[in-house]
Amino acid sequence: MKLQQLSLFLENRPGRLEAPLTAIANEDINILTLSLADTAQFGILRLIVKEWETAKRVLEQAGWVVNLTEVVAVDVLDRPGGLAAALKILEDAGLNVEYMYAFSLRRGDKAILIFRFEDPDRAIEVLLDKQLHVVSAEELMSFVP
Amino acid sequence: MLRELWNDAEGGFHPASAPDFLPQTALREVQLRRLRAVVARAYEHVELFRSRLDERGITPDAIQRLEDIQRLPFTVKTDLRDTYPFGLFASPMSDVVRLHASSGTTGKPIVVAYTREDVEVWSEVMARTFAACGMHRGDILQNAFGYGLFTGGLGAHYGGEALGATVIPISGGNTDRQIMLIRDFQVTALCCTPSYFTYMVERARELGVDLRELPLKIGIFGAEPWTDGMRKHIEAEAGIKAYDIYGLSEITGPGVASECCAQEGLHIFEDHFYPEIIDPETGEALPDGEEGELVLTTLSKKAMPMIRYRTRDITSIITEPCSCGRTIRRMRRIGRRSDDMFIIRGVNVFPSQIEAALLRVEGTLPHYQIILTRSHGLDQIAVEIEVTPEVFSDKIRGLEEVRKRLAQAIEHIIGIRVELRLVEPRTIARSEGKAKRVIDRRNEGS
Structure with a gap:
């Protein structure tokens, strides 16, 4: 009954959101929904996607810290x-x-x-x-x- | 035959290690004999040294006992710069078979020279280093110290060959290839700077290579200070034993001191390098056990003897016998150098203090950088830390707590407010040699 949500650490700087989204788009992974929480210095991008294992692997290989949450x-x-x-x-x-x-x-x-x-x-x-x-x-x- | 027996015996010692086990009285006799010879040689051939002795009205004959070394003047790094390039050589160039030089971040580099005999001694002490770290003939050593003017690469290379190991002279850099060779060549031992290996571990993880499943079992790290926390991290992540080694170009390069299987302090190869600990303020010699600046004298160096060279490294001598059986004395791991220290708002701060705070909070050492700036005449310190999977949380509150804990831990130690910034992984520049921990922008104008 639980869903796997991916969370990513992002610095709060212009353009930081685009790179991870492009990385998973390149794998043809469609995002069901997302939410962005931020402070003045950093943000957390939370994603729900169908192929979360692939998305997690792709993002980690590209160097992001990815956390899996139910x-x-x-x-x-x-x-x-x-x-x-x-x-x-x-x-x-x-x-x-x-x-x-x-x-x-x-x-x-x-x-x-x-x-x-x-x-x-x-x-x-x-x-x-x-x-x-x-x-x-x-x-x-x-x-x- | 004997050589093979020594080498092949599991846990046995290489014959080159024999001086590590000399009885103390015999060792002191060797030291005194060599000290008298090296002082005489420097007096005869090095003008700077002779004039300093003459000023004090002493001759090499003043050395009757080992303690008499305290009557001799110190040599400091600026002496090497002032006499650049060859002013401290005690051998004619025709006897010098090798020159090395420091990277020289400020002004002229410092130059060091070796006769054939010096290279042999250097190879011997590096072979003793590798043997102390548990290596044997048959080990495959990936040497990721930089080859070139830096002494690390060639020093480890000659030592590895002298031990009888198979040396892969890959030098520093090209991390993906390093990982490929560790796997494909079934490498069993590797040497480089600890910060570079930390990066290799991280890159291997990204490439999906589990170093713990490979035959690599010995890591030999030196050329910069690193902490026990970093060691635990490296050992757990790579499934190896990580050993600290110590050396400096002015003395010989790597091979001055090395840990052994006990990993409790570094044995100084004191039959070639005579150690003293002094009070860095007064220059007074301190008894064994007390912390101070390490001063080294090269007992057998021909091309460029160093008499009472001030290393700027802070440590203390351990006199208790080591469980490994070596009789040569140990020194504690170098936690700080008086050079690394920076002063902010009148407070002396060592990067190792900040490292200790980060370790206490995170358990492992993250990639970090210290940035010093000046705003309206007031010095500011910021510490940037890369977020690791271990501390990352999907909750803002979780991350803010990590940030607060890290900042408080640092402030608690140095007593100054720091701005702590969490940054994305891989945003702090990686070094393939010595890590650059402190960026000082205070004099860049604003």
Whole structure:
């Protein structure tokens, strides 16, 4: 049920984002979604791609430090209040969210939330128990052209 | 026959190592005899030395006991520059078979000379170095010290051959080829600077070569100070035993001192290089065990004897017997040189202090660089550190904590605020020789 997310260390300088993205584009790897967190000095690029093993290898060979993290995807209805309802459930269950990001799919009426939990296994149990739809890697990747 | 027995016995010693095991009394007799001869030779042939002795009203006969060496004047690096190029030679050029020179980062290089006998002694002490590091005939030695004017390459080359090892004279650089040959030639021992090997380890990992699975088992590293933490990192990542060796061109090049299997200090080949420890401020000789500046006298050098040469390296002599059985004395690993030190806002700082702080936080030594700048008349210090997989986190908070821990560890040691910058891997220039740790831009104008 967990997804593999790649994280990359980047310096916060102009042009630093383009190089890793080009490196994986050259391998014909399509990015499902990404998020960028930054401070004044550095940034962390987080990527979800289908062929994460290839992407990780390519990036590491090109010299980037790549970290593999397990994240959890949940889909909610793409309408006002959809996210808030899901967050309420997590909060009630006392689940600690390290960070999250969201994106909506091109087809369908669903939005996907990506969560980085302290304890992803317990989080999945709670989410399933509360009837939320945890999106598996296979399901998610079926959306990638 | 005997030679083969020595060589082939696992853990046995090479015959060249015999002087390492001389009884102390015999060793002191050899030292005194050679000291008297070298002082007489320098007095006769080196004008600078003769005039300094004459000024003091002493003659070579003043050396009756080893302690009398303290009556002799020091030789310093500027003496070599001032007499450039051949002013300190004690042999006619017709007897000199080799010249080496320093890279000479400031002004003129320093030049050193060898007679045929000097080259033989140098080969012998390098063979003793390799033997002390556990090498035998049959070992395949990849010599990645730079060949050329630098003494590292040729010194290790001759020593490797004298030991009976198979030497690959690859020199420094071309890292991908280095890794290819380590694998294809089934290399068992390798020598270079520790910073270059750290880079080789990193590059091998990128190329998908696991050095731990190869026959390489002995690493011999020198020409720059390195820490025990760096050693642990190298040993774990490459699956080798990493040994520290010591030398300097002015004395002979590599081969002045070497670790042994115990890895607890470096045995000084004191039958050829007489060590003293002095207080660097007063020049007073210090007793064994006390930390100070290492001063060396070449006991058998013909072409260019060095009498009481001030190395600027800070260490102390270990008198306790070594578990390896060698009777020649040891010195502690050189952690710092008085030359490497920089002064910032009136505080003396050694790069090794910053290294120690980084090691304490990260566990292994990352690639780093110290950058000194001046802003509005105030000196600033920044430390750039390459992010490693070990400390990288997918969380901003995680990285900020690493940054804070590193900065605090450094500030705690040097007592000055540092700007700590995490940088991408491979952005700090790699060196194929000695690592350049400090970039001083304070006088570049602003």
